[in-house]
Amino acid sequence: MYYFIVNPNASGGRSNKIWKRVERQLNHLEIPYEAYVTEKPLDAMAYAAEITEGCREPRVIVAVGGDGTMNEVLDGVAFCGPVTLGYIPAGAGNDLAKSLKLPAWPSRCLRKILNPKYYKLLDYGVLSYGEKMEHRRFMVSAGIGMDGAVCHGLACWKMKQPLNKLHAGKLSYWVMGIRQLFTCYPVKGYLLLDGSQKVELNHIYFISAHIHAYEGGGFKFAPAADPCDGKLTLCVVHHSGKIKLIPFLIRSLLGHYKKYRGIRSYQCREVEIHTERPMPVHVDGESCMNQKDIHLRCIQGKVRMIV
Numbered sequence: 001m002y003y004f005i006v007n008p009n010a011s012g013g014r015s016n017k018i019w020k021r022v023e024r025q026l027n028h029l030e031i032p033y034e035a036y037v038t039e040k041p042l043d044a045m046a047y048a049a050e051i052t053e054g055c056r057e058p059r060v061i062v063a064v065g066g067d068g069t070m071n072e073v074l075d076g077v078a079f080c081g082p083v084t085l086g087y088i089p090a091g092a093g094n095d096l097a098k099s100l101k102l103p104a105w106p107s108r109c110l111r112k113i114l115n116p117k118y119y120k121l122l123d124y125g126v127l128s129y130g131e132k133m134e135h136r137r138f139m140v141s142a143g144i145g146m147d148g149a150v151c152h153g154l155a156c157w158k159m160k161q162p163l164n165k166l167h168a169g170k171l172s173y174w175v176m177g178i179r180q181l182f183t184c185y186p187v188k189g190y191l192l193l194d195g196s197q198k199v200e201l202n203h204i205y206f207i208s209a210h211i212h213a214y215e216g217g218g219f220k221f222a223p224a225a226d227p228c229d230g231k232l233t234l235c236v237v238h239h240s241g242k243i244k245l246i247p248f249l250i251r252s253l254l255g256h257y258k259k260y261r262g263i264r265s266y267q268c269r270e271v272e273i274h275t276e277r278p279m280p281v282h283v284d285g286e287s288c289m290n291q292k293d294i295h296l297r298c299i300q301g302k303v304r305m306i307v
Helices: 010-029 043-052 067-076 095-100 106-114 146-155 160-165 169-183 242-253
Strands: 002-006 033-037 059-065 083-089 119-129 134-138 141-145 187-193 197-210 232-238 263-268 270-283 286-306
Touching: 002 010, 002 043, 010 033, 010 059, 010 067, 010 106, 033 043, 043 059, 043 067, 059 067, 067 083, 067 095, 067 134, 067 286, 083 095, 083 106, 119 141, 119 270, 134 141, 134 270, 134 286, 141 146, 141 286, 146 169, 146 197, 146 270, 146 286, 169 242, 187 263, 197 270, 232 270, 232 286, 263 270
Parallel strands: 002 033, 002 059, 059 083, 083 286
Antiparallel strands: 119 134, 119 286, 141 197, 141 270, 187 197, 187 270, 197 232, 232 263, 270 286
């Protein structure tokens, strides 16, 4: 039995069209499955919990949607028994699919899921934040600062859905990124890496913690990230002149990496981040509001995924 969790609204409704094609293929092949279609945020999380809670039998859960849909599925899964995840990317950014080199065609992704040859045991991250110490898992990346502000801005931007319907969803990330670059202000703060190494920073624009290399619709901020090594790869962007960050952002978008002044990279199993004023925070593009103090850690090899 396959369990499909479908976000029909991902990428301006494109996900629903993809699901209809996948559903026809499943019915044609007479594959037993159950479909859970989301209607509102956090539905995918609730469905994943319902499918796995207290269950010690093997489960194969397939997310159909964007990185946010996969994030909710991961956040809801109860690892009580063997759980295998599959992914049919149907979002605007699809950073996870790019990192895992999944096929662009949904039919090919489905064939991989129905006839799996390769599995990977992937890491995932956990973000802890707020006075009540809330916890959120993330599959791709989490961040504080400008990248979080981009995610916050996109959530209420009226042009996002029209661009998604035109299959130009990545353009919305770029436009919002440019807007945030010219309106955001840096802050002072520090990192505490693995509980021992403290790094003081001025002019922080954003800090992203990566399981996978890409975020934000294709920005390769962490080329050294390995989703199987049990470590977070941090991209720390701090510079006194924001205009000088533009070449870094352009090269990251093109998938090239070059050392720039004001750009640092660290690897660690856990990190505490403090900023002098609250900054927007995200996990896999999903908002966690504004925070001053966050804690991130890596959970090694817990996610069994079809690739």
